[in-house]
Amino acid sequence: MGNASQGANRAVSEAASASRSPAVRILARAGFVFIGLVHILIGAIALQLSQGHGGEADQSGAIGALASKPGGGILLWAGAVACAGLSLWMVSEAFFGARSQSDPKKKLKEAATAAGKAVIFGFLAFTFAVFASGGSKNSSQSASDFTAKLMAAPAGVVFVIAGGLAIIAAGIYYAYWGITQKFMKDLQDPGDARTAVEWIGTIGYAAKGVVLAVVGVLIIVAAATADPSRSSGLDGGLKTLGSQPYGVFLLAAIAAGLICYGVYSMARARYGKF
Incomplete structure (x- = not known):
């Protein structure tokens, strides 16, 4: 029983270390860059709509605009990897970051918020990958x-x-x-x-x-x-x-x-x- 408990603790410790490694940290930062780029493009498309032009002012429209540019495929794969890294970082925040809170309510709130962001960023990574693979939505x-x-x-x-x-x-x-x-x-x-x-x-x-x-x-x-x-x-x-x-x-x-x-x-x- 003690060995099993030690093994479980070791596994948790290794998972925490992996999700907070320098590589994931760099990817998480890059993920925010791509999220920023997507929002800037959505805003630009919305400005076009306000001037009477067409367009799809959402994530698909923004990522589709990136896909149509020279070298867009490489950029989209980079976005998929970066956003996946950011999602992994948020998973680590949900499981390990909230531990720094002593208040159980705050701990639960922070864990739930981080988990929700992990899902959102994971979906954005999936959308990048869909367009990078030649698909669309x-x-x-x-x-x-x-x-x-x-x-x-x-x-x-x-x-x-x-x-x-x-x-x-x-x-x-x-x-x-x-x-x-x-x-x-x-x-x-x-x-x-x-x-x-x-x-x-x-x-x-x-x-x-x-x-x-x-x-x-x-x-x-x-x-x-x-x-x-x-x-x-x-x-x-x-x-x-x-x-x-x-x-x-x-x-x-x-x-x-x-x-x-x-x-x-x-x-x-x-x-x-x-």
């Missing part, structure tokens, strides 16, 4: 299809509404995190760049919070109207904002905010605590 259609399948399941509408509420809550969390500048806790002291990082982080987090809240509302509307097509993901959320009164200006402002979030993510690659 439409995020809006995927969101609608997933909503339709979920609504067709027993109690599916309840789950869809719960999912929408969770995304709205995430949006509120992002906005709060930005307005209160709590995101600075994720960084080492940026020195002379502190003021700039505070501004771009505040604007970026607030803008992303607004977009997530709109996406969550659309999911709930899809459930309430039994119309899964209304659940159209980030691209649908941005286009919905653009269709509102003064929507052109609102969409342009949110687009600029998403670009700020992208720049902040790149700053986090430089100044983040790893």
